Every structure is written in structure tokens, then in C-alpha cells.
Amino acid sequence: MTDRKYAGEMLLVAAGIVLLLSLPIIVLTGSFFMWVIAKAFYAVGVALFVFNK
Amino acid sequence: MFGAEFSEFLLFLRQFGLALVGASSLWGFVFTRWTRHRPVEKDCLVYDWIGMKLLLPLFGGALIVLLSWFFFTSLIPAYAHEGIALTPGQELIRGRSEAATPYLIAWGAILLVGMAWKIARPGFFSKHMEWFYGANLISAFFFMIFFVYQGEVSKEQVFYIGHSIHSIFTLGTVLMLDFLFLISQTSSILKQHIYPLFSVLSKVILIGLGIDFLSVALIFQEAIQLTPKFFFMQTVVGILVINGMLLAGPISRRMMHSIRQNGKQMPHSWERIADISGAISISSWGTITFVDFFHNLTLRYIEFVALYFILVCSLFVLHAFWQRFRGQVFLPQEYRHEVKDILVNPS
Numbered sequence: 001m002t003d004r005k006y007a008g009e010m011l012l013v014a015a016g017i018v019l020l021l022s023l024p025i026i027v028l029t030g031s032f033f034m035w036v037i038a039k040a041f042y043a044v045g046v047a048l049f050v051f052n053k
Numbered sequence: 054m055f056g057a058e059f060s061e062f063l064l065f066l067r068q069f070g071l072a073l074v075g076a077s078s079l080w081g082f083v084f085t086r087w088t089r090h091r092p093v094e095k096d097c098l099v100y101d102w103i104g105m106k107l108l109l110p111l112f113g114g115a116l117i118v119l120l121s122w123f124f125f126t127s128l129i130p131a132y133a134h135e136g137i138a139l140t141p142g143q144e145l146i147r148g149r150s151e152a153a154t155p156y157l158i159a160w161g162a163i164l165l166v167g168m169a170w171k172i173a174r175p176g177f178f179s180k181h182m183e184w185f186y187g188a189n190l191i192s193a194f195f196f197m198i199f200f201v202y203q204g205e206v207s208k209e210q211v212f213y214i215g216h217s218i219h220s221i222f223t224l225g226t227v228l229m230l231d232f233l234f235l236i237s238q239t240s241s242i243l244k245q246h247i248y249p250l251f252s253v254l255s256k257v258i259l260i261g262l263g264i265d266f267l268s269v270a271l272i273f274q275e276a277i278q279l280t281p282k283f284f285f286m287q288t289v290v291g292i293l294v295i296n297g298m299l300l301a302g303p304i305s306r307r308m309m310h311s312i313r314q315n316g317k318q319m320p321h322s323w324e325r326i327a328d329i330s331g332a333i334s335i336s337s338w339g340t341i342t343f344v345d346f347f348h349n350l351t352l353r354y355i356e357f358v359a360l361y362f363i364l365v366c367s368l369f370v371l372h373a374f375w376q377r378f379r380g381q382v383f384l385p386q387e388y389r390h391e392v393k394d395i396l397v398n399p400s
Contacts, residue, residue, distance in 0.1 A: 009302045016294035
């Protein structure tokens with residue numbers, strides 16, 4: 001398995017975890033910063049996972 | 054019940070049916086076209102057989118779409134007669150459903166002609182099956198866009214279109230992945246051909262979810278509401294992203310390893326993990342699509358989570374029963390000789 005695909009998998013798992021962790025942050029502070037970070041992780045993770053040799 | 058309307062349930066069924074039609078047409082087209090590009094290889098017979106099998110979810114999805122459209126256009130006028138006012142959104146939805154009537158009739162004719170060809174001239178149908186799948190794929194995209202088209206070009210319109218068509222790449226493709234997994238279980242030859250496809254399907258699912266994220270970003274500021282439904286949906290999205298990577302990563306690699314060992318079964322622990330992961334996958338995608346169609350649900354967050362957990366457990370138990378009592382895969386007679394030849398002469 002290529003390094004890029006492996007990095008993509010890790011980033012996508014991180015995206016899911018950060019998304020889940022962002023929810024209590026939204027409830028407590030109203031801030032969507034972590035939620036946006038999760039989406040950014042997702043975008044990069046998908047790119048690495050999909051576009052690999 | 055719980056703030057849910059029957060009309061919303063019918064709209065969910067319509068979307069579910071279109072996702073099923075779209076995904077089965079997409080992958081049916083891919084597999085049957087793949088066959089045509091590799092005419093001299095015996096492997097293509099397996100993809101041809103898979104292409105035929107995908108007619109089942111295609112016709113099943115079409116039936117769901119047509120029945121839900123029929124009940125929706127029949128029942129919604131009854132609400133107005135009872136003195137219940139329609140919201141502008143409901144009027145638009147009802148209007149689009151009625152306007153779709155001639156196109157749905159045309160699509161129904163395509164399906165009937167295809168079915169008649171398959172029965173009357175199966176060889177001809179088999180040779181040109183990709184065109185039938187292509188026509189249905191175009192139809193699925195057309196109806197998904199038609200039902201949400203508001204007559205103006207705006208970011209809301211782009212959101213509705215993206216949010217609608219992504220179901221083909223996400224929920225629909227997840228259903229295809231599960232369908233292909235189930236039909237491959239009793240044949241090592243099918244496993245050898247189907248398992249390598251899971252990587253491609255997983256990538257399409259990830260891209261489909263990305264399409265939805267992008268379309269939501271267009272209307273996020275106006276549409277965001279911090280309700281129990283929002284937090285529950287985000288929870289399920291987080292779970293399905295993590296679970297999706299488990300399926301597309303370690304579990305997929307384990308499955309490929311098992312077929313490289315001449316169809317040797319995966320270790321029991323990995324099989325159990327795969328079963329749980331599969332149940333989480335299909336229930337998560339079904340849940341977020343289902344809940345999305347109900348705008349006034351009165352459930353609390355913990356109630357949402359409890360129902361979701363019950364659904365995951367139920368699907369896991371159902372799958373366990375299926376595994377226990379499944380029958381053998383019956384390949385059509387004309388394929389058995391060639392498949393046997395592949396087994397005897399694997400070169």
C-alpha cells in the first residue's frame with residue numbers, strides 16, 4: 001500500500017474523530033472552528049486516498 | 054408520530070428508490086462496459102453475470118420510486134381538502150411531482166421495454182445491456198434534479214441538486230457494495246472478482262460525501278440550526294467516516310489477503326469485525342438519508358442515538374441469520390462450463 005493512501009486513511013479517521021469531538025465544543029462555545037478543521041482533514045484525506053498509485 | 058409526516062416518508066422512499074436505481078445503473082454500466090472492453094478474457098463472464106444481477110436492485114428501486122410518486126401525488130391533494138394549509142415548500146414539491154408525470158411514464162416505458170427484451174430475446178439484451186443501464190442512469194440523474202429544480206440559478210439550487218444526486222454515490226453505492234458482498238459469499242471465484250472492486254466503490258462513496266459537504270457549505274450560514282437532529286446527524290457522519298475507513302482499509306486488505314490464499318476464510322475475529330462494520334455502514338447511511346427528509350422531528354438527541362443503536366444491532370442480527378441460512382450461488386447454465394474451465398485452467 002502506498003504512503004499516500006495510508007496517509008489518506010489516517011487523515012480520514014482523524015476527520016471523523018475531530019468531527020465527533022467538535023460537537024460538544026459547538027454545544028459549549030458555539031464555535032465551529034474544529035468542525036471546519038474536520039472538513040478540511042476530510043478533503044485532504046479523500047484527495048490522498050483517491051489519487052494514489 | 055415524533056413530528057414525522059407521511060408525505061416526508063414518501064419523499065424519502067422516492068429518494069431511496071432513485072439512489073438505488075442510479076447506483077445499480079452506474080455500476081451495471083461500468084461492469085458491462087468493462088466486459089465489452091475485454092472480450093477475449095474469460096474473467097469478463099463474471100462481470101457479465103454481475104451486470105445481470107444488478108437488474109434486481111434496479112427494478113426494485115424503480116418500483117419504489119413509482120409507488121412513492123403515485124401515493125405522494127394521490128395523497129397530498131387530500132391534505133388540502135381536509136383544510137390543512139400547504140407550506141410554499143410543500144406546494145413546490147407537489148408541483149414538481151405532478152410535472153414529472155409524463156417523464157415518469159416515459160421512464161416506465163423504457164423499463165417495460167427492457168424487461169420485455171430480456172424475456173423475449175435474452176441474448177440480444179445481454180449484448181446491449183450497458184445501453185439499458187446508461188438510459189436508466191441518465192433517468193435517475195434527471196429525476197433527482199427535476200424534483201428539486203426551482204426554476205432559478207442560485208446557490209440554493211446548487212445545494213438542492215448536489216444534496217440530491219450525491220445519494221447515488223453514497224447511499225446507493227453503499228447498497229451496491231453490500232449487495233455485491235452478499236452475492237460473492239458462497240463462491241471463491243466471485244470473491245476474487247468482486248473484492249478488488251470494493252476499493253473503487255469506497256473511493257466513489259468518499260467523493261459522494263465530499264459533494265454533499267461542498268453543497269452544504271453553500272447554504273450553511275442560512276440553514277444551520279443547532280437542533281438535536283443536527284447534532285445527531287453530525288454524530289452519525291463522524292461514525293460513518295471512521296467506519297468507512299475501517300472497511301476500506303484494514304478489513305478490505307484482510308479480505309484481499311484471504312482471496313490471495315485461494316479463497317481461504319478470513320479469521321473468525323476479522324469476519325465478526327467486518328459484519329459489525331457492514332451493519333454500521335448501511336444503517337448509518339440509511340439513517341442520515343432518512344432523518345434528512347423529516348423537518349419537524351421532536352426526538353431528543355439521546356432518543357435519536359438509541360433508535361440508531363437499535364437499528365445497527367437489528368441489521369447485524371439479520372445479517373447473522375442470512376449468513377447462517379444462505380443458499381448456494383446458482384450461476385446460469387451457459388456460465389458454468391466456462392467458469393469450470395477457469396478453475397481447471399487458471400492461466
